[in-house]
Amino acid sequence: xxxxxxxxxxxxxxxxxxxxxxxxxxxxxxxxxxxxxxxxxxxxxxxxxxxxxxxxxxxxxxxxxxxxxxxxxxxxxxxxxxxxxxxxxxxxxxxxxxxxxxxxxxxxxxxxxxxxxxxxxxxxxxxxxxxxxxxxxxxxxxxxxxxxxxxxxxxxxxxxxxxxxxxxxxxxxxxxxxxxxxxxxxxxxxxxxxxxxxxxxxxxxxxxxxxxxxxxxxxxxxxxxxxxxxxxxxxxxxxxxxxxxxxxxxxxxxxxxxxxxxxxxxxxxxxxxxxxxxxxxxxxxxxxxxxxxxxxxxxxxxxxxxxxxxxxxxxxxxxxxxxxxxxxxxxxxxxxxxxxxxxxxxxxxxxxxxxxxxxxxxxxxxxxxxxxxxxxxxxxxxxxxxxxxxxxxxxxxxxxxxxxxxxxxxxxxxxxxxxxxxxxxxxxxxxxxxxxxxxxxxxxxxxxxxxxxxxxxxxxxxxxxxxxxxxxxxxxxxx
Ligand code: AMP
Ligand code: MG
Numbered sequence: 001x002x003x004x005x006x007x008x009x010x011x012x013x014x015x016x017x018x019x020x021x022x023x024x025x026x027x028x029x030x031x032x033x034x035x036x037x038x039x040x041x042x043x044x045x046x047x048x049x050x051x052x053x054x055x056x057x058x059x060x061x062x063x064x065x066x067x068x069x070x071x072x073x074x075x076x077x078x079x080x081x082x083x084x085x086x087x088x089x090x091x092x093x094x095x096x097x098x099x100x101x102x103x104x105x106x107x108x109x110x111x112x113x114x115x116x117x118x119x120x121x122x123x124x125x126x127x128x129x130x131x132x133x134x135x136x137x138x139x140x141x142x143x144x145x146x147x148x149x150x151x152x153x154x155x156x157x158x159x160x161x162x163x164x165x166x167x168x169x170x171x172x173x174x175x176x177x178x179x180x181x182x183x184x185x186x187x188x189x190x191x192x193x194x195x196x197x198x199x200x201x202x203x204x205x206x207x208x209x210x211x212x213x214x215x216x217x218x219x220x221x222x223x224x225x226x227x228x229x230x231x232x233x234x235x236x237x238x239x240x241x242x243x244x245x246x247x248x249x250x251x252x253x254x255x256x257x258x259x260x261x262x263x264x265x266x267x268x269x270x271x272x273x274x275x276x277x278x279x280x281x282x283x284x285x286x287x288x289x290x291x292x293x294x295x296x297x298x299x300x301x302x303x304x305x306x307x308x309x310x311x312x313x314x315x316x317x318x319x320x321x322x323x324x325x326x327x328x329x330x331x332x333x334x335x336x337x338x339x340x341x342x343x344x345x346x347x348x349x350x351x352x353x354x355x356x357x358x359x360x361x362x363x364x365x366x367x368x369x370x371x372x373x374x375x376x377x378x379x380x381x382x383x384x385x386x387x388x389x390x391x392x393x394x395x396x397x398x399x400x401x402x403x404x405x406x407x408x409x410x411x412x413x414x415x416x417x418x419x420x421x422x423x424x425x426x427x428x429x430x431x432x433x434x435x436x437x438x439x440x441x442x443x444x445x446x447x448x449x450x451x452x453x454x455x456x457x458x459x460x461x462x463x464x465x466x467x468x469x470x471x472x473x474x475x476x477x478x479x
Contacts, residue, residue, distance in 0.1 A: 001045045003055040008068040008097030008104075015199055016192055020072040025094050026110025026120065028153030028165045031312065033057050033132065034124075034434065035442050040171065043146065044099040048057070051149060060151045060167045062109055068102075069096040072338035073112040075260040076187060078179030078246025079296055081280055086186055088179060088246050089114025092122060095175070103175055104148070108167040117372025117435075123163035124152055125431045128442055130257040131168050132288055133200075136422045137254055138448035142232045143225075143253040145172035160476075172253060174305035176205045178297045179246035204251040211308070214303045223294055223317050225252025230290045231325035235333055236421070237263035237361040239283045241273040242477060248293050259475035262421045263361040264466040266354035272424075274476040287322055332416050333365055334395070335409040337402060345427075346398055353391040358383035360465040362421050374407060380467065418452035419463045425470030426462055 012020060036051025050056050058064030065071070073090035090208075094109040107130070108122030127150050137144040148169040155165035176196070184193040201208050201218050208214040209220070229252050233240065240247070241259040249255045261272035268284035276282075281289060294317060298310040327453045331339060354364065359382040367377050375392055379385035402409065422445060430441035446461055 002047055003050055003053055003059060003064070003066065006044065006046065006066050006068075006099060008066060008099060010068075010070050010072070010095075010097040011203070012074070012095065012103075012199075013070060013072065015195060017074065017187070018192060020074050020095075021089075022070065023073045023094055023112045025106060027061045028108075028151070028155040028167065030154040031057050031061040031151045031154070031167075034128070034150040034152050034166065034439050035446065037131075037135065037147065037446065040135075040146045040148045043171065044102055044104070044148075044351075053357040056149060057151050060106055060149060060169050061153075062106065066096075069456060071096060072174040073114055074175060074180070075114060075183060076177050076179040076246055077183035078177065078244050079182070079293075080244045080246070081276070083473070084182070084186070084244075087114070087116075091115040091118055092120040093175075094172075101173055102171040103135075103173070104134060105170045105172070105175060106167050106181055107170055108165060114133070119157060121155070121157040121165045122167065124166040124434060125159060125163070127166035127168045127256070128431055128434060129260075129427055132427060132442065132445050133257050133260060133422055134170070134254070134447055135446060136452065137238070139450050139452050140418060140421070142236065142238070142254055143229055143339050145170050145250055147171070153317070160256075160320075172249075172251075172255065174200070174251040174253070175255075176200050176204075176248065176250045177246050177255070178248040178250060178293055178300070179244075181297060181300040185303065193300070197301070197304060200250050212421055215301070219298065219301055219305055219310055220313050222252065222297065223313050224249060224321060226290055226294060227317060227322040227325045228252065229254065230287055231322065231329045233286060234283075234326055235329035237266070237283070238420075239270060239272045239281070240280055240286065241262065241276070243281050243286065243289045243293065245293050246294050248290075248297075258413070258458055258477055261424050261473065261475075263427070264423065264471040265358050266351070266361040266364070267472075268351070268355055270472060272474055274474045287326070291318055291322070333413070335402075335404075335413040335416075336398065337404055340398075340401065342398065346394055349394055350393055353387040356384055356387045357386070362418060363463070363465055365413075365417035366463070368417050369410055369417045371410070415453050419455065420448045420452050420459065422449055423462075423466050423470075424473035424475070425466060428470075428473065 038048035071094045073094055075089040077086050078088050080123050090112055091114045093105050093107045096104045111120035131147040131150045133149050134144050150168045153165045157163050157165045205218050206223055207216050219308040239261045259273040270283045273280045363381055378388050382388050430445050433441050
């Protein structure tokens with residue numbers, strides 16, 4: 001299908017007008033294409049060469065408004081760093097409508113009713129980061145929003161320095177956030193809270209639509225999806241960086257990529273967000289924060305769902321739903337098929353050893369995926385191999401209880417533990433080149449992001465330990 005033939009639906013607009021504001025985009029000056037992703041285009045039946053059509057840049061820039069689109073911004077609230085902000089909303093995102101269940105949204109399209117004191121714009125660096133990382137997460141099997149393309153422009157925007165405005169076209173099965181529920185709860189608009197819940201059930205939990213106990217079951221499924229998502233983040237070594245409740249997806253997706261990072265050397269306390277001075281959103285805190293955020297969601301849903309039942313589910317989250325999800329992920333990473341009681345100790349000992357070993361998290365698991373009893377390759381990548389040695393004694397003992405053959409285990413692990421992840425220094429390199437008008441590395445990283453488990457000989461260097469001078473890059477929110 002060509003861009004002219006796209007058929008948009010605007011189901012969100014069936015909700016009360018308080019849920020959104022009809023907002024026209026403000027175009028950027030002299031827009032040009034930075035990248036187009038044909039894999040994502042497929043999801044909305046869009047032709048794979050649509051990036052070559054001048055309408056594509058115009059679509060992202062808001063100067064080509066296809067039939068059926070009715071641009072709007074969504075309203076929400078949220079707890080930011082633990083403090084409630086009653087009115088947030090899409091301050092720089094404009095929704096065009098949905099195709100095949102994917103809601104298309106341009107980020108950086110200018111001021112909206114919810115912009116507060118900001119300019120409604122997005123800079124090239126953060127836009128490239130969102131564009132690439134959402135693709136990487138998808139190919140790593142992590143539920144996430146996607147991105148169809150990105151444009152740059154000559155429009156000047158003020159950040160720490162003068163930047164140029166960019167727009168990313170994001171797509172998601174849902175843009176509803178925990179904070180959308182909080183908005184109506186705190187304004188005591190319980191009818192709207194109910195219609196939002198009905199809307200979200202229809203859209204993201206349709207199997208519950210005719211269930212008599214659907215509201216409670218909906219809450220339970222949000223809890224379960226969130227547990228699975230956060231366990232996946234922890235297993236992968238992904239730090240979101242801004243886990244405010246307005247950045248928590250009600251559909252259990254990774255949304256709103258900001259100052260995120262992949263772990264370099266394993267560090268439980270790693271903080272990737274420069275503005276997060278106390279480490280509220282450190283890597284190791286993410287499971288606790290997700291629990292806290294679910295508690296805030298439960299509070300917002302309390303007018304329509306029994307509080308005690310929700311509290312019981314939250315207790316279960318902490319006691320076994322999240323821990324079980326995490327153990328499951330880690331056992332997969334270790335190539336273990338059986339689930340034995342002793343695995344908790346094996347994993348606890350492992351993360352303790354990793355913390356002390358000074359070893360690249362991704363490289364460790366990829367190297368372990370080739371493990372055949374020869375320990376040297378693992379010692380070689382750690383600054384402190386003694387702790388790895390001690391843990392491998394436990395691992396050897398545990399492996400002896402498994403039935404799959406060594407090649408079977410290695411094969412499973414090589415398809416679980418990525419060779420390539422997008423580390424901040426790689427993204428930074430692509431951004432620096434982009435700032436000089438060279439977008440080739442955006443395409444390179446898009447390719448790498450789409451093949452995380454493959455051997456890509458020409459990009460072997462990106463599978464190495466992060467160069468020392470580039471470890472633990474910490475970015476700020478303002479972008
Ligand atoms: P974030 O931390 O990026 O998820 O953003 C938090 C809130 O600030 C959301 O309501 C955003 O829409 C809004 N926001 C962030 N940057 C801008 C901007 N440049 N202009 C307007 N609103 C923004
Ligand atoms: Mg956000």
